[in-house]
Amino acid sequence: MNVVGKLIRFAKPYWKNFIVSIFFAALISVVNILLPMIIQNYMDHYLKVGRADLKIMWFFAGLYFFAMVIKALLQFWQTYLYSMGAEYMLERVRRLLFNKLHRLGMRFFDQVPSGSILSRLTNDTMSFSTFWQLFSSLIVALFSVVSSVIAMFVLNARVAMWLLILLPFLAVTIWYYQRYSSKVYRRMRERLSELNDRLSEAITGISIIQQFRQEKRMNKEFDEINGAYFDSRRAMIRINSLLLSPLIDLFYSLGVILVLSLLGIRGLNGFVPAGMIYAFVTYLDNLFNPMTSMMDSLSDFQDGIVSGSRVMKLMADDTAVPTQHPVAGREITDGRIEFKHVSFSYDGHTPILNDISFVAEPGQTVALVGETGSGKSSIINVLMRFYEFQSGEVLIDGHDIREYEYKTLRRKMGLVLQEPFLFYGTVASNIRMFDKSISDRQVRAAAQFVNAADMIESLPQGYDSRVIERGNGYSSGQRQLLSFARTVVTDPKILILDEATANVDTETEQEIQKSLAKLQSGRTTIAVAHRLSTIQNADLILVLNQGRIIERGTNDELMAQKGAYYDMIQLQNTAHLD
Structure with a gap:
């Protein structure tokens, strides 16, 4: 009931569709009462006594036809309005x-x-339409x-009382079906979610699967999950085959037997109009047919309840982005960064x-080095406000980072990742990130600034060249240059480089370093370095080592200390010579 209540609240803006649909459903039930009465009246008052001439026959046929036309129109509008209300609700939920x-x-x-998120957004929400x-x-x-x-x-009344049994x-x-099928449907939805997870993983990692010849293992695991879903x-x-239509049809047959038996017993001692028998059987059909339809819909109801609970769980998830407490008019002007005794988990x-503490003065470059898992990317995550830190202070221009609006932070902080992500569209749209306020002139200027203009203009359609999923079809170096242009077009005061050259070859790196030098000019830079x-x-x-700063200084100062940084340099030099 909790899930149903929340789903009804989602449909509240479209209540007019449902109210009018309910009104038409009431009118349909009135027509359903009148239709058997028309035939009964014709049979008992005209056909039985021999008064059914051609004129009377055509009158009742026309009357019945007219009532059926009215019913068809009412059914159309009732179904259309209700279904559209459900579709509007589905679109709103998505x-x-x-x-x-x-x-x-x-x-x-x-x-x-x-894959689980995708399943909730597509399959689970789609179940709402049939649920309604x-x-x-x-x-x-x-x-x-x-x-x-x-x-x-x-x-x-006597026959009707017997039928109520x-x-x-x-x-x-109905109660037993609802109780048992809910468990079955919940298990089915869980298996479907696992199936989507595995499909997503297999499609995303297809190159690795083929490279390491994992097709057999993936097929086996997929067969197991698919078998469980089956x-x-x-x-x-x-359970649907047992408890839905067959059982309802059985009850309907028992009802017909009761009607024929009770009226047949009455017929032994008197006269029973044939029209009454027809009307009773028709009303009995009108009683059980909607029951069959409702029982068929119970499967969709269970599907919708399970799907609804999964969607509501996601809607109620409180894993929110870190909370800001913006101060009006607060802007990033210099780009000075200071970490004061910051701890994070x-x-x-x-x-x-x-206990991370350091200062990056405006225009300076601060590099973060260390082994994998030492905390380099975590500092970036804290600075970008992707995660909330537990203690300490992060200051920008002397103010708490929480005092800036997110749009200010995102506009004045440029992030370049190790593996840049490109979206469907064109080269130009990926540079401006679909921001129409950024002109073509600004796009070209940004590309020129990071030395990407020659590469872009060498493409078949230049800035209008198509970009497909993740930028496939472009080299790592080309994707990285486009990400540089994307970053510089907003003119950020703070530049964050997360191993920006880790995935490119040495020759391409030299070109990218030229772009980086221009990109860093006049900007405070935090760089995670692999090379x-x-x-x-x-x-x-x-x-960094295990989340702590163990050494700090310039390259010359650290080399003179002959500590951890010195050892890392020597190790890389040795590996390079080998």
Whole structure:
């Protein structure tokens, strides 16, 4: 009921569709009462007594046809309005869910597989559309049951009372189906989510799978997960096959037997109009047919409840981005960065950064070096406000980093990653990042500034050249140059380089270094370095180990100390000579 209540709140803006649809459903039930009465009246008052001439026959045929036309129109508008209300709700939920994903903190995406997120956004939300069909079926069934019972009591109260005996058995069947099928559907949804996870992983890592000849293992694991999903689907089909239409049809048959038996016994001692028998059987059909439709929709209801609970869990997730407390008018003007005794943990338990303190003056370059897992990228994550730090202070221009609006931080802090991500579109749209306020002249100027203009103009369509998923078709160096242009076009005061040249060859690196030198000019730079030769001109080098700064100074100062940095230089030089 909690899930249903939340789903109804999502549909609240479209209540007019549902209210009008319910009104039409009530009118349909009235027409369903009148239709058998038309035939009954014709049979008992005209056909039986020989008064059914051609004129009377055409009158009743026309009356019945007219009522059927009215019913068809009412059914169209009832179905159309209700279905459109459900579709509007589905579109709104997807939009809200997509917006929610972009408000979640990075910790959420560290913990939840991308395939599971995709499953919730597509498969789970799609279940809402069919889920709402249950309510449509329920409304139609409710009006049909009430109208049919009233009509049967009007025809013969005694027979109608006997037929009501079947309703408790029908209610027990519905209750048992709902109780058992919910478990089956939850298990089925979990298996589907696992299946999507594995598909996402297999497609994303297809090159690695083929390189290491992992096709057989991946096929085996996929078969296992797919088999588990098949088993859950088979269990769902089994319970649907047993408890849906067959059982309802059985109750309907028992109802017909009761009607024929009770009216037949009455016929032994008197006369029973044939029209009454026809009307009773028709009303009985009107009573059970919507029940069959509703029971069929119960499977969608269970699917929707399970899907709804998964979506609501995501909507209620409080793994938000770090909270800012912006001060009006606060802007980044100089780009001075200061860490004061900062400590940080991703999970709140395992320390990653311990008592980190350093200052990057405006225009300076501070390099972060150390072994994998030493905390270099974690400092970047804290500075970019991807994660919240637990203690200490991070200051920009002497003010707490929390006092700046996110749009100010993102506009004045440029991040260049080790593996740049390019979006579907063109070269120009990837440089301006789809910001229409950035002119073509600014795009070209940015490309020229980072020495990317010649490369772009050598492409078949220049700045209008197509970019496909992740920038496939462009070399690592080309993608990196485009990311440089993307960064510089916003003219940031702070530049953050996360191993920006780690994935390019030496020749390409030399070209990129020229671009980097221009990119860093006049900007405060925090650089995570893999190749130590690229940061030897840094104003300050911080050597990290297990989340602590163990050495700091310029290249010459650290080399003179002959400590950890000296050993790292010697090790890289030896590896290079080898």
